[in-house]
Amino acid sequence: MNPLKQAYSSLFLSRRFFIGIGVLVLLFTLSFILPWLFLPAKVIFFLFCLIPIAEIVFLFTGKGISAERTLINKFSNGDENPIRLSLHSQFAFPCRIEVYDELPPEWQVRNFYKSLTLKPGDTQTILYTYRPTRRGAYSFGHIQVLASMGPGLVQRKIQGGSPQEIVVYPSYLSMLKYEYLAISNTLIDSGIKKIRRIGQHSEFEKIKDYVPGDDFRTINWKATARRGKLMANLFQDERSQQVYCIIDKGRVMNQPFENMTLLDHAINASLVLANIAIKKYDKAGLITFDEEQVQMLPASRKSGHMLRFQEMLYRQSTRFLESDYERLFLKLKHQVTQRSLLILFTNFDTVSSMQRRLPYIKAMAKNHLLLVVFFENTETLELIHKKARNTHDVYRKMVAEKVRYEKEQIVAELRKNGILSLLSSPADLTLNTINRYLELKARGMI
Incomplete structure (x- = not known):
């Protein structure tokens, strides 16, 4: 592009310029009434013409501002992901800049704007976060910088950075968070309940020195007699259960x-739960189904299994039709022959919708331990607890209470048929599911 044309396309008149035009018009208008204002108005007009020219000369001399964007390898869906912008001034004078980052158009973010001042040779970093809500691949554009100096009547647009591709995966940040808590045995600090183990569903691991606080029933009297001091058996949870x-x-x-x-x-x-299960020495598997097909990743805890688990979850999408539970049952019957813990994530709005699927749910529960997880409508709960101010609010509360009652009836119906269920709000789904898994494991049900 021709340098002159390029400079022209990068030149912007700021808001201050138009405010100055308005002030000049006002002064010249008032000078008809107050003649003594005419001379100051002419002086200001002369300066107003000179200053933008000087600013253009200084702003378009040299390289200006360099900008770079730094992203993590992949974004985590539903979590705050960091985005870092680095800005370096190559001007020989202090300047003010306005930074506009071109976020993916699918995110519909049109109000990203940062303003800061850079000294000559100064480098500053802008760190902000974004929470994506859909999985997939997205494209960042350029970083647009508007630089100005002095009075700031004109601005120079500088395009920095380069377009970047980013993929949004299922919430691996939550997975890493709970993995760390599991390794450090601090799951209880994040809301995971501490559940006492019931029964003797444990495997022998080794003999160790008895310490105060150990269950006296674990004392190994033969080893105690040989060593001349109290020795105790150490047990570990049963391993290699399929989840x-x-x-x-x-x-x-x-x-x-x-x-x-x-x-x-x-x-x-599912991603977080599978990782916790593997850390607890169980095997984690994944099954997704719709009206046409059932996809399956066999349960395993081998190296690299979580990567395959994550990749399979990344590709999932809804088909907007009713899923085929009969097809799911047949897949389980032929492919999952070992008794396993099945955690079914679905949703029921009415008892009748659940009853249509109940025969297949009962059939799955015959050979496996089945936990049906479905969602609580949090908006209806807010309506129930909200004070009614008029007749319209009363009707809305009645409908909300009916929806809530339907959910409770679904839980009762599943319990009556000997099927475990978990009614959870979407926000607490991960926490509640982990708690229920640990509870079932502690009770020796898997």
């Missing part, structure tokens, strides 16, 4: 909560 996360991809999972679909909430919870 399958089963995700319904039907239309019922497309309902939104905090800009994320129930499907994405279930995907995030």
Whole structure:
């Protein structure tokens, strides 16, 4: 591009310029009434013409501002992800800059704007975060910088950075968070309940020195007699149990909560739960199903399994139709022959919708330990607890209470048929699911 044309396309008149035009018009208008204002108005007009020319000369001399964007390798869906902008001034004078980052158009963010002042040779960093709500691949554009100096009547647009691609995966940041807590045995600090183990569903690991606080029933008297001091048996949880996360991809999972679909909430919870299960020496597997097909990742705890688990979750999407539970049952019957813990993520709005699927749910529960996880409508809870101010509010509260009653009836109906259930809000889904898994494990049910 021609340098002159390029400079012209990069030149912007600031808001201050138009305010100055307005002030000049006002002064010249008032000078008809107050003649003594005419001379000051002419002086200001002369300066007003001179200053922008000087600013243009200084701003368009030299390289100006360099800008770079730094992203993490992949974004975590539903979490705050850091974005870093580095700005370096190559001007020989202090300047003010306005920074506009071109975020992916699918995110519909049009108000990103940062303003700061840079000294000559100065480098500053802008750190901000963004919470994506949908998985997929997205493209960042350039970084647009508007630089000005002095009175700031004109601005020079400088385009920095380069377009970048980023993929949004299921919430691996939550997975890493709970993994760290599991390794450091501080899960209870994040809301995970401490559950006492019931029964003797443990495997012998080794003999150790008895210390105060150990269960006296674990004392190994033969080893104590040989060593001349108290020795105790150390047990560990039963290992290599199969845990399958089963995700319904039907239309019922497309309902939104905090800009994320129930499907994405279930995907995030499944990823975290699978990682916790593997850290607890169980095998984690994944099954997703819709009206046409059932996809399966066999349970395993081998190296690299979580990467395959994450990749499979990344590709899932809803088909907006009702899922085929019969197809799911047949898949489980032929592919999952060992008794396993099945955690089914789905949603029921009415008792009748659950009863249509109940025969297949009962059939799955015959050979496996089945936990049905479905979602509480938090908006109805807010309506129930909100004070009614008029007749319209009363009707809305009645409808909300009916919806809540339906959910309670679904839990009761599942319990009557001997099926475990978990009714959870989307926000607490991960925490509640982990708690229930640990509870079932502590009770020796898996």
